[in-house]
Amino acid sequence: xxxxxxxxxxxxxxxxxxxxxxxxxxxxxxxxxxxxxxxxxxxxxxxxxxxxxxxxxxxxxxxxxxxxxxxxxxxxxxxxxxxxxxxxxxxxxxxxxxxxxxxxxxxxxxxxxxxxxxxxxxxxxxxxxxxxxxxxxxxxxxxxxxxxxxxxxxxxxxxxxxxxxxxxxxxxxxxxxxxxxxxxxxxxxxxxxxxxxxxxxxxxxxxxxxxxxxxxxxxxxxxxxxxxxxxxxxxxxxxxxxxxxxxxxxxxxxxxxxxxxxxxxxxxxxxxxxxxxxxxxxxxxxxxxxxxxxxxxxxxxxxxxxxxxxxxxxxxxxxxxxxxxxxxxxxxxxxxxxxxxxxxxxxxxxxxxxxxxxxxxxxxxxxxxxxxxxxxxxxxxxxxxxxxxxxxxxxxxxxxxxxxxxxxxxxxxxxxxxxxxxxxxxxxxxxxxxxxxxxxxxxxxxxxxxxxxxxxxxxxxxxxxxxxxxx
Numbered sequence: 001x002x003x004x005x006x007x008x009x010x011x012x013x014x015x016x017x018x019x020x021x022x023x024x025x026x027x028x029x030x031x032x033x034x035x036x037x038x039x040x041x042x043x044x045x046x047x048x049x050x051x052x053x054x055x056x057x058x059x060x061x062x063x064x065x066x067x068x069x070x071x072x073x074x075x076x077x078x079x080x081x082x083x084x085x086x087x088x089x090x091x092x093x094x095x096x097x098x099x100x101x102x103x104x105x106x107x108x109x110x111x112x113x114x115x116x117x118x119x120x121x122x123x124x125x126x127x128x129x130x131x132x133x134x135x136x137x138x139x140x141x142x143x144x145x146x147x148x149x150x151x152x153x154x155x156x157x158x159x160x161x162x163x164x165x166x167x168x169x170x171x172x173x174x175x176x177x178x179x180x181x182x183x184x185x186x187x188x189x190x191x192x193x194x195x196x197x198x199x200x201x202x203x204x205x206x207x208x209x210x211x212x213x214x215x216x217x218x219x220x221x222x223x224x225x226x227x228x229x230x231x232x233x234x235x236x237x238x239x240x241x242x243x244x245x246x247x248x249x250x251x252x253x254x255x256x257x258x259x260x261x262x263x264x265x266x267x268x269x270x271x272x273x274x275x276x277x278x279x280x281x282x283x284x285x286x287x288x289x290x291x292x293x294x295x296x297x298x299x300x301x302x303x304x305x306x307x308x309x310x311x312x313x314x315x316x317x318x319x320x321x322x323x324x325x326x327x328x329x330x331x332x333x334x335x336x337x338x339x340x341x342x343x344x345x346x347x348x349x350x351x352x353x354x355x356x357x358x359x360x361x362x363x364x365x366x367x368x369x370x371x372x373x374x375x376x377x378x379x380x381x382x383x384x385x386x387x388x389x390x391x392x393x394x395x396x397x398x399x400x401x402x403x404x405x406x407x408x409x410x411x412x413x414x415x416x417x418x419x420x421x422x423x424x425x426x427x428x429x430x431x432x433x434x435x436x437x438x439x440x441x442x443x444x445x446x447x448x449x450x451x452x453x454x455x456x457x458x459x460x461x462x463x464x465x466x467x468x469x470x471x
Contacts, residue, residue, distance in 0.1 A: 002166035004272035006235050007201045008044025010141045014124045016158055023160040029123040030135075031058045031153045032109045035065055035087040035097070036413065038298035041151035042090040050239040052094040054157040059118060060091050060098040063108045064413045067405035068376050069103050070106025080414065093130040107379020109404045110134040113114040114218060115381050124325030126153050126259040131347050131429060133224045136233030137217035138240055139266055141201070143231055143335075164201045164230050165275035171208035173283035178464035180357065182215035182223075182349060182427070182447040184208070186288035186298045189227040193315075196295040197229030200275070200451070203268060204234050208282030215242040215353045222348045223429050224318065235267035289334050289460055290431050290445040297431075301462045305332050325433060326442050337444070337459050342373040342455035343436075344448045345403075346410040349427035350378030354448040355386050358427075359394045361452035361463060367399030368458030374401035376408040376416075400455065413435030425454035 002008055003191060016025040031054075032153075033041075045052070052058060065080040077335040080275050084100075089097040099105040105112055110131055113119045121139035125132060128150040135142035149159055153286070175181075202224045204217070212220070214385075217234050224232025239258050244250045251259045282329040286300035297319070299305065304389040308316045323330060328337070344350075344358050355375060367373045379385035383405055386392060392402040408418040410428035417437025418424055424436055424443045431443035444460065 002273055002275050002446055003267035005166050005203060005274065006139055006233060006266050006268045007141060007166050007203065009266050010122055010124065011163060013122065014141075015384075019160055022163050023310075024136050026124060026161050027158050028126045028153050029057065029426040030113070030118060030125045031157070032113055032125065032127035032132070033058060033060045033087075033150065034109050034127075034129065035062050035083040037150050038090065039086045040147050041128070041154055042094075044151045045154055049113070050155050052154050055095040055218065057157060058096045058098055058115065058154070061109050061112055062087060062100060063106075063107055063405075064301045064407045064411065066101065066404070066406040067415050068408050069415070071404050073101075077415070090453045104380055107259055107382065108347045108350060108376070108407055110218070110222065111350060111378035111382065114138065114214070115215045115247070117244055117250035120244065120250070120259070121240060122266045126159060130225050131222050133231045134218050134222040134347060135223070135227070136221040136231050137214060138244075139233060139236035139263065141231055141373065142221075144225060145200070146461050153361060156373065165199055166203055167197070167200045167276040167278065168203045168205055170277060170279045171204070171282045172279065174208050174211050175285060177284050178449065179287055180447040181212055181290045181450065183285055184282060185220050185223040186290065186295065186445065187222065187285045188280070189296045190288065190298040191280075192227060194294050195228045196227060197227045200229050202227070202229040202232040203274070204232060205280075207267070209234055211236065212239075214239060215351045218351070219348055219354075219418040223295065228430060230306055235269070236263045255406075257456050261447065287447060287450050288464060289450065289464045290443070291326065291328055291334055292319065293325055293431060293433055294322075295317065295429070295431060295445060297322055301450070301460065302334055303334065305330050305334060307331055320436070329470060335462060336428045337460045338458060339369075339425045339444065339460065340372065340408075341418060341424045342371060342451050343376070343379065343409045343424055343426045343428065343430055344374070344451050345376030345408050345414075346398075346426075347378065347407070348410075348429040348430040350376060350382065352382050354427065355382070355391050358448040358452040359391045361449050361456065361466065362398040362400060363394050365398055365456045371455055371458050373399060373416060373455035374416075374457070377405045379405050398456075406419040407434050411435060417441075425451045425460065427451050
């Protein structure tokens with residue numbers, strides 16, 4: 001059993017009671033809500049005549065259903081309009097802060113909470129979205145929850161949960177040029193599998209993790225859930241504190257000094273005991289591209305699609321399914337696979353540094369003929385910062401569309417969708433069948449820089465091999 005880890009410390013600090021049968025009643029310090037998983041939860045409270053227990057610990061935004069071309073109200077999609085209107089009414093009724101369109105703070109829920117300083121070390125964070133694990137980058141314990149649990153947190157500010165085991169993933173050395181946090185986490189999932197983390201929290205640690213920026217750490221923790229883990233986290237350090245300093249919701253003055261001192265104490269102890277540990281060499285990781293229908297079906301861009309003989313027998317049935325669905329033959333190269341649509345954005349890779357990395361590739365180049373390429377900032381703040389740097393002009397000059405903030409084609413609950421058998425190079429987090437809006441559409445996951453390279457060449461391309469751009 002683990003001890004002395006950040007997970008153990010935060011869990012103990014937020015434990016309210018031990019419940020019959022083994023679960024713990026856990027206080028939730030920050031509850032994030034959006035328009036998709038909250039309507040039924042609010043309706044359940046109304047049915048019972050219950051108020052929201054802690055509206056000051058609840059923050060809302062709109063992200064999944066918003067269009068990214070024109071966000072004028074009412075939306076053309078009447079269902080999307082009704083979902084947003086319902087969120088607005090519920091937040092007004094219960095006194096919940098809502099960062100809506102045009103507020104200057106709207107965006108993907110897992111982008112705005114960190115950039116506003118709402119997410120802080122030592123917190124427990126819950127949201128009705130599986131990628132809530134993102135917030136673990138700050139040394140928080142963050143859980144994605146279902147609609148019934150959204151109801152429970154609204155009503156009681158707590159959750160009934162079983163304590164997880166803790167697996168430490170240790171990364172020696174540093175990532176090489178052209179390799180990003182997205183590649184690192186895809187490599188982890190590829191190596192360990194999509195079910196390896198079931199029943200676990202993942203602690204990311206080691207020299208390679210310490211060298212990552214906060215935005216890269218968010219990408220890493222964001223996809224811990226794709227490896228089966230309930231949450232992923234990084235112990236807070238100076239990188240964390242430098243990111244949070246001066247954020248609107250961060251402590252100030254003496255309160256800041258006290259907070260930092262406490263946050264430092266939450267990091268896993270030098271002699272912490274973990275339930276398990278797996279070690280990786282970050283320097284050996286190449287850009288990763290998924291070839292199949294789960295995030296675990298990934299390979300280095302310089303590798304070939306694996307044959308069933310190279311796999312564990314348990315993985316062969318889904319591999320056979322992936323070959324048929326993706327139209328990719330075992331033994332074929334992933335580099336050179338043609339794409340139709342290139343999407344840069346999502347809660348995984350829609351932050352400023354992601355757009356900067358993609359713009360570095362796009363600058364001075366042109367999107368290949370026939371390729372639909374677009375960039376969707378993760379928030380209104382990201383959009384403003386990118387535009388202040390001229391990144392929108394870089395993308396437009398290269399032939400990319402520059403869009404309004406939202407979840408966009410990550411899950412296609414909006415007009416941004418694949419059509420028919422189109423194949424997408426995507427910086428998002430899931431490549432499941434139908435994930436990007438078409439029941440037969442195909443998704444190749446990769447880093448934003450790799451997506452930009454695919455857009456330029458019209459096919460999967462190793463970003464490390466690009467010749468210098470003209471000008």
